[in-house]
Amino acid sequence: MxxxxxxxxxxxxxxxxxxxxxxxxxxxxxxxxxxxxxxxxxxxxxxxxxxxxxxxxxxxxxxxxxxxxxxxxxxxxxxxxxxxxxxxxxxxxxxxxxxxxxxxxxxxxxxxxxxxxxxxxxxxxxxxxxTGGWRSDEARHAVAPAPMPATAAETVNVAAAAPASASTGAPTPASDAGPAPAPAKEAWLxxxxxxxxxxxxxxxxxxxxxxxxxxxxxxxxxxxxxxxxxxxxxxxxxx
The missing domain is CATH 3.90.226 (2-enoyl-CoA Hydratase; Chain A, domain 1)
Incomplete structure (x- = not known):
């Protein structure tokens, strides 16, 4: 085009x-x-x-x-x-x-x-x-984009996949891990x-x-x- x-x-x-x-x-x-x-x-x-x-x-x-x-x-x-x-x-x-x-x-x-x-x-x-659903409030929060660096996003995803024990560094069982970290948001460009x-x-x-x-x-x-x-x-x- x-x-x-x-x-x-x-x-x-x-x-x-x-x-x-x-x-x-x-x-x-x-x-x-x-x-x-x-x-x-x-x-x-x-x-x-x-x-x-x-x-x-x-x-x-x-x-x-x-x-x-x-x-x-x-x-x-x-x-x-x-x-x-x-x-x-x-x-x-x-x-x-x-x-x-x-x-x-x-x-x-x-x-x-x-x-x-x-x-x-x-x-x-x-x-x-x-239906007009594409113009949601989500667009408002994107008007001043603050992209998350790829390294930061990867860190969040790794932490979510395998939370480590403070004493041994080994993965902590899900029951002891507490609330799961929020998933990384897509970077706004x-x-x-x-x-x-x-x-x-x-x-x-x-x-x-x-x-x-x-x-x-x-x-x-x-x-x-x-x-x-x-x-x-x-x-x-x-x-």
Missing amino acids: KFPKKLALAFAFSITGTVPLAAEIELEGSRLIVSGMLDGAALPEFVMHVNNSRVRTVMFDNSTGGSAEVAEAYAQVIRSKGLSTEARGQCQAACAYAFLAGKEHRFGRGGQVNALLIPLPRRPTPAELA PGKGMLFTSTPTFFGRVYNTYYCDGNQGADLSRCERVSDADPYKLGVLTQ
């Missing part, structure tokens, strides 16, 4: 850190534009504008990450005020979570390529796509999840959906195309 060059470049910048590190807020009439990472630095200003002006729409402009807690804070304000949201350019992870909180949510107009990345641990099944794209053409915009496993780097051609995943049918876009 051949990806638009502009989208590939923007995605490459987002995973290598060549993006604004802190959010910036700009008010344009009834539209409040949020760009950069949702790290909490601009949250007070965001709340001030929403409370003191006639903001109707929040536009996320090339926002490529942030923390789960800050994303939820933005989402709560958007929901409580009944605001609509737009995504222009890149909107990934924390941005995607806040974007979906809008009363109506759509891609921005114009000639740019738009891309929305919703973090997910694996590719959804057709049944999950049909930057750029991992469902990717919805909107590309302008002479005949109107073309929408595509992919699942990226996080190992593709800047090579989006390695992301897997997801058929029958129209963003409007899935409720990712509403207008």
Whole structure:
């Protein structure tokens, strides 16, 4: 699958850190534009504008990450005020979570390529796509990935398989081992999840959906195309 060059470049910048590190807020009439990472630095200003002006729409402009807690804070304000949201350019992870909180949510107009990345641990099944179960709270906890190193994951798995006695180092019987350690969670990788794209053409915009496993780097051609995943049918876009 051949990806638009502009989208590939923007995605490459987002995973290598060549993006604004802190959010910036700009008010344009009834539209409040949020760009950069949702790290909490601009949250007070965001709340001030929403409370003191006639903001109707929040536009996320090339926002490529942030923390789960800050994303939820933005989402709560958007929901409580009944605001609509737009995504222009890149909107990934924390941005995607806040974007979906809008009363109506759509891609921005114009000639740019738009891309929305919703973090997910694996590719959804057709049944999950049909029922909406793929957009669970699990995605929220993945908006600020903290990958577990392979060595750490292996250590947890080994300890779970054979807990040792403190005195001899021998495996301890299951009855004496106490509660079993929790299984290691799959590492979250930057750029991992469902990717919805909107590309302008002479005949109107073309929408595509992919699942990226996080190992593709800047090579989006390695992301897997997801058929029958129209963003409007899935409720990712509403207008």
